[in-house]
Amino acid sequence: MKLDTNWQATEQTNISLNDVRGSIVFKDVVKKYGAVHAVDGVDLEIEHGELVTLLGPSGCGKTTTLRMIAGLELPSTGTISIGGTDVSRLPATYRNVSMVFQSYALFPHLTVLDNVAYGLRMSGTKISQAREKAEDALSMVGLAGFGARLPSELSGGQQQRVALARAIVLEPEVLLLDEPLSNLDAKLRRYVREEIRALQQRIGVTTVYVTHDQEEAMAVSDRIIVMEQGRIAQAGSPADLYHSPKSAFIASFIGEANLIPCVAAIAADGSRIAEISNYTFAVPKSEVSPGEATLVIRPAAISFSANADEGIPSMITSAAFLGDRVLYSIETPIGRLFYVEYTASIRHPDRTEVNITLDPAKLHLV
Amino acid sequence: MLGLAAYCLLPWYGVDYGIFEPDWIEAGGLLSEAGASGLLRMLVFRDATMAIPAIAFLVLIFAGSSVRLSRRLSVLSMAAAIFALCAIVLHIKTGGSPIRSFGYGSTLVITTLFLSVTNLWSRLGSGNRDAFVVSSIAFVCALILLFVFYPIAQILVQAFVDKQGSFSVLGAFRIATGGDIWSIGCLLGKSRCGVAVNSIILGLLTATSTTILGLAFALLMSRTRFPGKPLLRALAVLPIITPPFVIGLALILLFGRAGFVTDTISGLLGLEASRWLYGLWGIWLGQTLAFTPIAFLVLTGVVQGISPSLEEASQTLRADLSSTLRTVSLPLMKPGIANAFLLAFIESLADFGNPVVLGGADNVLSTEIYFAIVGAQANMMRAAVLSLILLALTLTVFMIQKRWLGRTDFTTITGKADNGANSMLSRNHKIVVYGLTLPWMCFTTLIYVMVFYGSVVKLWGQDHTLTLAHYREAFEIGWSDGGIWWKGAAWDSFWTTISISAIAAPLTAGLGLLTAWLLVRQKFAGRSTFEFLTMLSFAVPGTVVGVSYILAFNNAPIELTGTGTILVLCFIFRNMPVGVRGGVAAMKQLDNSLDEASLTLGANSFKTLRHVVLPLMRPAIISAIAYSFIRAITSVSAVIFLVGTDHNMATAYIIGLVENGSYGLAIAYSTVLIVVMLVVVTILQVAFGKTRLRREDRIGQQLSRPVVA
Ligand SMILES: Nc1ncnc2c1ncn2[C@@H]1O[C@H](COP(=O)(O)OP(=O)(O)OP(=O)(O)O)[C@@H](O)[C@H]1O
Numbered sequence A: 001m002k003l004d005t006n007w008q009a010t011e012q013t014n015i016s017l018n019d020v021r022g023s024i025v026f027k028d029v030v031k032k033y034g035a036v037h038a039v040d041g042v043d044l045e046i047e048h049g050e051l052v053t054l055l056g057p058s059g060c061g062k063t064t065t066l067r068m069i070a071g072l073e074l075p076s077t078g079t080i081s082i083g084g085t086d087v088s089r090l091p092a093t094y095r096n097v098s099m100v101f102q103s104y105a106l107f108p109h110l111t112v113l114d115n116v117a118y119g120l121r122m123s124g125t126k127i128s129q130a131r132e133k134a135e136d137a138l139s140m141v142g143l144a145g146f147g148a149r150l151p152s153e154l155s156g157g158q159q160q161r162v163a164l165a166r167a168i169v170l171e172p173e174v175l176l177l178d179e180p181l182s183n184l185d186a187k188l189r190r191y192v193r194e195e196i197r198a199l200q201q202r203i204g205v206t207t208v209y210v211t212h213d214q215e216e217a218m219a220v221s222d223r224i225i226v227m228e229q230g231r232i233a234q235a236g237s238p239a240d241l242y243h244s245p246k247s248a249f250i251a252s253f254i255g256e257a258n259l260i261p262c263v264a265a266i267a268a269d270g271s272r273i274a275e276i277s278n279y280t281f282a283v284p285k286s287e288v289s290p291g292e293a294t295l296v297i298r299p300a301a302i303s304f305s306a307n308a309d310e311g312i313p314s315m316i317t318s319a320a321f322l323g324d325r326v327l328y329s330i331e332t333p334i335g336r337l338f339y340v341e342y343t344a345s346i347r348h349p350d351r352t353e354v355n356i357t358l359d360p361a362k363l364h365l366v
Numbered sequence B: 001m002l003g004l005a006a007y008c009l010l011p012w013y014g015v016d017y018g019i020f021e022p023d024w025i026e027a028g029g030l031l032s033e034a035g036a037s038g039l040l041r042m043l044v045f046r047d048a049t050m051a052i053p054a055i056a057f058l059v060l061i062f063a064g065s066s067v068r069l070s071r072r073l074s075v076l077s078m079a080a081a082i083f084a085l086c087a088i089v090l091h092i093k094t095g096g097s098p099i100r101s102f103g104y105g106s107t108l109v110i111t112t113l114f115l116s117v118t119n120l121w122s123r124l125g126s127g128n129r130d131a132f133v134v135s136s137i138a139f140v141c142a143l144i145l146l147f148v149f150y151p152i153a154q155i156l157v158q159a160f161v162d163k164q165g166s167f168s169v170l171g172a173f174r175i176a177t178g179g180d181i182w183s184i185g186c187l188l189g190k191s192r193c194g195v196a197v198n199s200i201i202l203g204l205l206t207a208t209s210t211t212i213l214g215l216a217f218a219l220l221m222s223r224t225r226f227p228g229k230p231l232l233r234a235l236a237v238l239p240i241i242t243p244p245f246v247i248g249l250a251l252i253l254l255f256g257r258a259g260f261v262t263d264t265i266s267g268l269l270g271l272e273a274s275r276w277l278y279g280l281w282g283i284w285l286g287q288t289l290a291f292t293p294i295a296f297l298v299l300t301g302v303v304q305g306i307s308p309s310l311e312e313a314s315q316t317l318r319a320d321l322s323s324t325l326r327t328v329s330l331p332l333m334k335p336g337i338a339n340a341f342l343l344a345f346i347e348s349l350a351d352f353g354n355p356v357v358l359g360g361a362d363n364v365l366s367t368e369i370y371f372a373i374v375g376a377q378a379n380m381m382r383a384a385v386l387s388l389i390l391l392a393l394t395l396t397v398f399m400i401q402k403r404w405l406g407r408t409d410f411t412t413i414t415g416k417a418d419n420g421a422n423s424m425l426s427r428n429h430k431i432v433v434y435g436l437t438l439p440w441m442c443f444t445t446l447i448y449v450m451v452f453y454g455s456v457v458k459l460w461g462q463d464h465t466l467t468l469a470h471y472r473e474a475f476e477i478g479w480s481d482g483g484i485w486w487k488g489a490a491w492d493s494f495w496t497t498i499s500i501s502a503i504a505a506p507l508t509a510g511l512g513l514l515t516a517w518l519l520v521r522q523k524f525a526g527r528s529t530f531e532f533l534t535m536l537s538f539a540v541p542g543t544v545v546g547v548s549y550i551l552a553f554n555n556a557p558i559e560l561t562g563t564g565t566i567l568v569l570c571f572i573f574r575n576m577p578v579g580v581r582g583g584v585a586a587m588k589q590l591d592n593s594l595d596e597a598s599l600t601l602g603a604n605s606f607k608t609l610r611h612v613v614l615p616l617m618r619p620a621i622i623s624a625i626a627y628s629f630i631r632a633i634t635s636v637s638a639v640i641f642l643v644g645t646d647h648n649m650a651t652a653y654i655i656g657l658v659e660n661g662s663y664g665l666a667i668a669y670s671t672v673l674i675v676v677m678l679v680v681v682t683i684l685q686v687a688f689g690k691t692r693l694r695r696e697d698r699i700g701q702q703l704s705r706p707v708v709a
């Protein structure tokens, strides 16, 4: 599937040399493990300075894609270029790419400072200079003064930041992060992801970030690439993916959605309508071809009707109060719908009859 | 109950005959003075002490029959049982002369009384003390004290008793510091070295060579795309099922005075055949061949235990393959390598088979002990002193090893692991590794070919016609009127070996796994001491065990020498640590929540062990049994002191053949042993699924997850 990059076409017209540095291009890349196609024909382009997330369910090939960028796996077929040079056959050692591992992979026998200085030492920097730079990197992640400790003497969050410092100290063209937050607790996660985003913006390094948490992806990325079974299902900005999903899979994966089977038809004015039993809904934004389709109803598209003779007659089957919002489950003639209302109390308790209306501007057909 | 029956029916004192043989009946059976059971002794022969166990049993039965036991009653019955125990032991030590030994009856009575005490003790304790657990702990401790520590204590005593039977500290001191033990003359290029110095030099040489070769093989196995890996695995298993002196024999066939290579070279170069093989260099070669596979197995775990993501991280940080190995992998392997080194050092010190075959003029501690006992002037005192020196050496190394392992912490960095593979070797390292391993593999293969070839030629060095005469001499089967007639010379010791090993193996595995279960799943005071004690018996060299057993169990009250029982006991306590280690490794992989689930479902700890833990541990059990069986068949060092005329073991018999120069017969017999063990292991594997290597693979994978520092 060819990556849709139209939304950026204007910015791409004049490419300076600086923009090529740190760009990543995949051309029809396949990675096979025996009979398994872990990555099955991926084309993608990532620009200099972008923060792109790879998102998808477990086993969809995110880590494999990332490891191919790092050079830890070489593609079975297809080409990968980084910064305009073909690196398809170049092993990790010789690529200008750094990676933060999911387990952090800090060397347990080296101190924090030596861990951070390791990459510099390996590329031939003098020891004193390497240490100096490592100190700087440590203070950049807020760990100045921790240099003499061993990794095992740090907390999980601190270890994570050491791993980050170790990666950025090399000033790589590309920074790779494999589920960097998965070993942190929920509170810390939000904080650290903001830190990572801020740091990335500050040093302007091209970053590829793997996660399977869609909220995390939406929060940090310039662009999200959703993968499914080794292929790219859709790529675009967070808002793009949310507002115009290309498939039911994307619609359900990005944000909450009610997916209702329907028949798509073309109205007299050429716009689309969705037919479900004897109801029809106008879906002005859609361009889907007529026939069987799925109507995507985000909770935000639903509202309770103000008067009783308007909208679809329905019944509340459960109502749960969560403090700032109420979760409703509503039985309707077109199917059961999930609805979130931001109010201070339950307006319609269990077993009450209500009428609901759908906002056509917030409906999608896929 | 069982105890009571034994008290009534079985002979109290040790008798010279088996209880089912007609001899015993003729001698008066139960009704004679010597053969009477405890009950009869009291009633018929007016032996008043015998009333004590009777009373104790009555109290116990009374206590046992009341459902809700009052605290006072338990204390009372426990006191009665303890009193009876003490009385029995004291009675047999002091009562009458000559001192008589424990018989079936008294052994069983003591055991049941002991178990009752632990049982009652567990009921007294706070609620969560489970009777089965308490009894097991006490039982295992008592056995280890009796069969490991008591014999060693006997050596300690014997070391200070001179030939005239008088106590002599000075004598012991004189032996212990003698020039024949500690001289370092050979290092100064003058005369010979002392035996202890020989042992240490040999240990250092062997440990160095096996560790280097083992590491090279481990790297070859897991860091290259070497095509012959299955062959490598087979070669690694072979030495485990090879009796320890076989490699020495093969070396003699190759490099000995009439050896194949020696002949060829002296023929070519006109040099005179030298005797270099018979001495330290020969033993070193033999031990390196024999122990490299052990180092290989240990180091494979270490090499695979390095987390792949650490090596990958190093590569993303611009390190190439060589620097990754140098700066990340090797430093992480350092504790494991040191461990392998110390292990090989202990093995070398304790080895008896290679030195006895190849030693020639250079004796080491283990052979010197043997010759002190079987030599012209049997010198128990010297043997005991030497044993203590050897024991001190191995224990010191063992302690260092424990310390070392204890200090390295296994830092597990949390969370789900990265997938990824360990990095391959760089080109230069690959050249080194191939250069070391390939010739050595060929050499090992050649050794085994020699073993087989040597068994089918008529007379090595003189008449190389092929013949099956050696096999016929050892294993001929004839027919007589009664049925099969086991005509060959080897059958006798062969059947003894097989049956004794077959008895010892399940007992070893059972005791080992029970101990492992206690160590892993039960929390009790003194657990680490308990663990240390069980593993300590691993560090006691076989020769020392042999000496200690003849000292401890030669006379009343426990008279076992020359019986099959002493061999079985010796095997159980020598091989138990293997079962413990296997069991601990396997049990650590079973989630404790399984046990807890079973306990919350109302099963007690015995039922949990029986229905939950054991079924899940079947592979570990099978491999423990297989391994103890093999170790029992192949062991030499302890056995050689303990075999009697009725119970000759195959290995001891073969050593005898070697001493007489019947190499052909010895090698033929060894070949048969190897084949038999191969068949047994294969049957076990086929019948119960893959055992040993497979399990280690899984442990290896398990290890590769946490970061081993
Ligand atoms: N070394 C390997 N050998 C064989 N199959 C592999 C290997 N590595 C990955 N795979 C397979 O390739 C597919 C993609 O794996 P990958 O690790 O890229 O998934 P992922 O998207 O990172 O999943 P997760 O979110 O669980 O980390 C999976 O089906 C996996 O089983």
Ligand SMILES: [Mg+2]
Pocket: A062, A063, A064
């Ligand atoms: Mg992954």
